[in-house]
Amino acid sequence: MDLRRSLRRWAYARPRVLVTDMPGHDVLRWQVEAELDRRSWAYATSPADTDVLIVLGEPTGELSDAIDLLWSQVPTPRHTFGCSDANFLSRRLDQAIEALANSTTADANRQTEDDARARLASAGLADDADASSSAGQDMGGHAGDDMGGHAGDDMGGHAGQDMDEHAGHDMGGHAGHDMSGEHTGHDMGGHMGHDMGGHAGQDMDGHAGHDMGGHTGHDMDGHAGDDMSGEHTGHDMGGRMGHDMGGHTGDDMSGEHTGHDMGPGHDMGGHAGHDMSGHMGHDMSGPVAGLPMAQTAQDRDGLDLDVLSVALGPVLPGWPTGLVLRAQLQGDVIIDAQLSWTSGADNEAGDIPGPAQARALDHLARFLVVAGWPTQARQARQARSGLTSSDPAVRARAQEAAVRVARGVRHSRTLAWSVAGMGHLTDRDPERPDDVLARIRRWCDIAAGTSDVAEPGPVALPTLASALEGSELATARLVVASVEPKRALTRVEGVRTGA
Amino acid sequence: MPELAADVGTLASTWGVLPAALVVAAVGVLLGVLVSAADRAVVTGQGVRAGVEPLRSGMQLLLEQRRRTLAPDRLLWRVGGAAVPVVALLSMAVVPLAGRTLWSTSADLVWFNAMEALLWAAVWLMGWGPNAVHSLTGGYRFLAQGLAYELPLMFSLITVGVAAGSLRSTDVVAAQDGLWFVVTMPVAFVVFVGGAAAFAFWGPFAAPTGADIAGGVTSELSGLDRLLLLAGRAVFLGATAAMAAALFLGGDAGPWLPGPVWHLLKTVAVVAGLVWGGRRLPLLRPDRVVELAWVVLVPLTLLQALVVAVLAVSGFYA
C-alpha cells in the first residue's frame, strides 16, 4: 500500500492546473502563476486536461455556476480550492498533491461532492449551495459538450446542487411534473438517448439553465404544443454540433415549424422512419436566448453549409474570464458574433492592478498562450512576476527579461507573418494599421518599459464583436486576446452584429 | 507472407518475429520518451530535470478517469485512440536499427508515408468521436494541414528513393556510403522533418491541438485516451527523427564508434534541432501555412527532385 501511495504521490507531483480569476484578482493570479512556473507545473487547456482547479476570488452570479459546471467536467482524481490571497499558497499547492495522491477512484464521487462543498465553503457560498442555479450558461467553451462524467450515471459532479432526490431518476417519468422549483440548474446533458416524450405539456418555466445540448437523436415528438420560445431562456441548443435537426440540412428551423420548410428540393419521403409530425406547433421561432437554431447559411465561398451555434467562454486559456462569445460556426468561421460578460464578471475591478509594464507583460503572456508560443509566454510571465518584486536586483533582472521578451515578440517575423492583417477594429488605413500585429507591438513597447506609449484603452464589446465577424475561430481568439475588452458596471446585453 | 527480402536479413528473420517486434516497439517508446522529455525541457525551462516528466505524466494519465462525453461516437473514438500509437509503432518497422529493419519491404519509404496517412484518419477520428466543437475543429485543422503537407513530404521521400535507386530504407542507408544525402538534398531534408512535425501536430504545427481551441483534438481526452494520443505522437516524432537520420544523415555511418551509437547520436541531434528550432517559433496559423505549402513547398520539392534526378542520371550517386 505504501508503495502504491508513494507512486501516486510521485505521479501527481506535477499536476496540471486550471486557474480562473474573478475580476480584480489579477495580481493574485500573477502570484499564483509565478508559483506554478517556479514548480514547472503545466497549465491545463481544457477541463479534461485539469487536475487542480484554482478559483481566485469569490465567484458570484452566473460565473459561479459556470465554474461549478466546469468543475463537473474535470476527470477524477481532482482537487480544487478557492483562494482570496496569496497566504499559504505554497502549502495549499502541496496539499493539492496530497489530495490527488490520496484519492482513489472508489471514493471519487464522494470526494467530488466534498470538494465541491469545500470549495463553495471557502468561497462563502455553502449556505446557498443548494439554491444555486445554472442560468443557462454553456460552460467553459464546451459548447455541446456533455458535462463531464455525467453521461448517464455519475451524478456526483453536480457541484452545489442538491441532487439527492434525482439521483438515478429516469427523466422520462417526469411527465407532467412541474419541474420549475427543483430542477433549476439541472444539466440534462447526461440524459442521452432519452425519450423526452413525457415532457409534453410541462411547464418548462423553471428550466432556465437547462442545457439541452445533448439531446442528440432524441425523439422530440412529445414536445408538440410546447412553447419553446419564451420561457427557455438560457437554453443552449449548441450540442447539435454538426447536427442538423433530424438530418434535414435544408431545414429552416428559425421559422414556424408547422409544415417545415424543408428547403429547396428536399425529399421528405426519403427520410424514412422520421416522423416529423410531432414538430407541428412547435414554436421555435426566433432565437432561443439569442441562439438561433442550426440552419444553413451561405459561407464565404458561396456554399450553403450547416452552421452550428456555439458559445465560447467564460473560461478558456488566455481568455478574459467571464467573457462569452456566442456565435454561429460554419466550419470554423464565425458568423453572427455576440459578446457579453456573464454576471459576476461584468463589473469593472475597483483598483487598477500593478504597474503598467507588468500589465502589458501579462497581456502579452496571455496573447502568446493563444498564439501558441509557450516558451515566450513563460518568459513574459516570469518578467512580470519579477517586476512586482520588492528586491531591486530581481526587478533589474526582470526588466532585462521584459526587454528581451518584448524585443523577441516585436521582431518575430514568423509571428508577424502569422497574425498580420487581421482584426481591424477601425476602418483600414494603410498608414496606421490597427490589426492584431500593430496592437501586440504596442503592448510590446509598453512591456519593454523603455518608451512611454500610452496604454490602449479597453475596447467596447460591440466594436470587438464586429471585428470577429467572418473570421476563423483561431483568428477570433487572437483578436480578443490582443485587446482589453471593456467591462461595464451594468451587464452588457448581447450585441448583435451582421445580418 | 512470402519472404520479402532475400538479400538483406531483417530483425524479424534473425531474432524471430515477436522478439524483434518487441525490441523495435521498445526502441520506439524510448525514442518517444526522448522526444517528449526534450520538448518538456524546452517548454517548461526545466532543463535536464524534465527527463522523468514524460514517465510521470504517463503514470498520472493511467490513474486518471477517462472522460465520457455526451452522445459520442464511442466506437470510432476508441478506434482512433488505439490507432494512433499502433500506427506510430508500425512506422518504426521500416526504420533501420543497427543496419536492419524489423521487416524489409521493397517499398519501405511508401510504407512510412502510408503510416502518416493512417495517422490522419486516426487523429480525425479522435476529433470526431467526442462530439464536441473544439475537438472537431481540431480534427478539421489536422486534415487541412495534412493535405497541404502530404505532397511535399511525399516528394521529399521520392527524392531519396530516386537517389538511392530503391525504396528500401536499408538500401538508402547503403547508398550514402560516400556522401550523405542531406548535402545534395537539403530541401528534402528540411521538408521531411518539418512535414513529419506537422503530421505529428507538434510545436509550430500544433494548430490541431492549439490552446486557442482549448486543446482541440485533445480537449476532450483524459486518462488513457489522452495518454495514447500523446504517446503515439511522441513515438511518431521519434521514429521520424530516426528515419531522417537514416535517410539523410547516413544512418549508422561514422568513424570510431559502433554504428548504432552513431545512428542514435544523429537521431538525438535531429530531435534536438527539431525541438530547439520548433519551440523558437509561435504557432504557424494553418490558413497561412497551407498556402505556403501548396504554392512554395510543392514546386520547391519538385525542383529538388529534378536536381537529384539529373544527378542520378549523370551517375553522381552510382
Added chain:
Amino acid sequence: MTELSSIEVTALIALGALAVVFGAAVFIVDSMARATFALLASFLAIAGALLVLDLVYLAVVTALMMTIEMAVMAVFMIMFMMNPAGLMPMSMVHNKRGSVLAGATVFAVLVTGIWMVDWPTRRGLVPEDPTRQLGEAIMGSHMLVMLVIGIALFGTILAGTVLATSRGRYDRFGPDLKAPRPDDPVRGGVGR
C-alpha cells in the same frame, strides 16, 4: 516463394471476407462517419490481402491513397448534411429491390463464370522484387499506359478545380485584373 502457405491462404480469404463485411457495413450503418470508415476498413483489408500476395508497393499505395480519400470523404459528408454526427436511423435509398436484384445477379453471374472457367495454370515465379518489376514496366514496356494516366490525372486536377471553385481570377483581381492584392476572404501565407 512460389506457393502460398496454408496460413497465407487463410489470411488471404479472411481478409477478403472482412473486406466484404465492411463493404456491406457501408450501406448498413447509421452514421456517415461510420460508413466512410467502414469503407476505409474494407480498403485496408484489401491492402492486407495484396500484402499477402507479395504486392507490397501496391498494398501500401492502396492504404495510403484510400486513407486520404476517405478522410476527405468524411469531411465532405459532414459538410453536405446526411445525418452527420448522429446515430439516428438513416435510410436514403431508392429502388431498393431493383438494386438488390442487380447486385445479386451480377454476383451470381460472376461466380458462375469464376467456377466454370478453366483457369490457366500458373506461369513462372514471383520475381524477387515485384516493385521493381512494376517500375520497369511503367518506365518501359507499359510507358504508354503511364502517359495516358498522367494526362488523365492532370486533366482531372484541372477539371475538378474548375468545377469546384466559384471564384475566378476576375473575382479576385477585379475586372481588369489590376488589383494589387487579391480580394480573398482570408489572406494566405505567401503575402500576395
Added chain:
Amino acid sequence: MTGEVVLQIVLTVAAGLVGVGLYGALSQQSIVMIMMGLELVLNGVLLAGGAAWFLITPELPDAQMLVVVTLVVMAVEMAMGFAVTIAIYRSRQVDMVDMATELKG
C-alpha cells in the same frame, strides 16, 4: 489447396465486393454514397488483379498495371465526384441524384 481453387475462392470474394458495391451504387440517393458504391466495385477489381498476378502470371507486370490503373480510376472518380457534388450543391443546394434530375432548369 491447389492454386486454382485459391484463385477461384479469392475471385469469388472479389465478386462479392463487386455485388455489394453495385447494390450500393444503384440504391443510394446521395452522390457521395454512390461514389462509395463505385469504390467498392473497384476494390473488388483490386483484389482480383492482385490475385491474378500472383496466381496466374507473376512473371508479367500486366496484372500489376491493372491494379495501378484501377487505383488511378478510383482517384479520378473520387476527385470528379467531389467536384461535381460541390458544383451541383452550389447551384441547387442538392446532393441527391433524384433531386438533381427532378430539378432540371
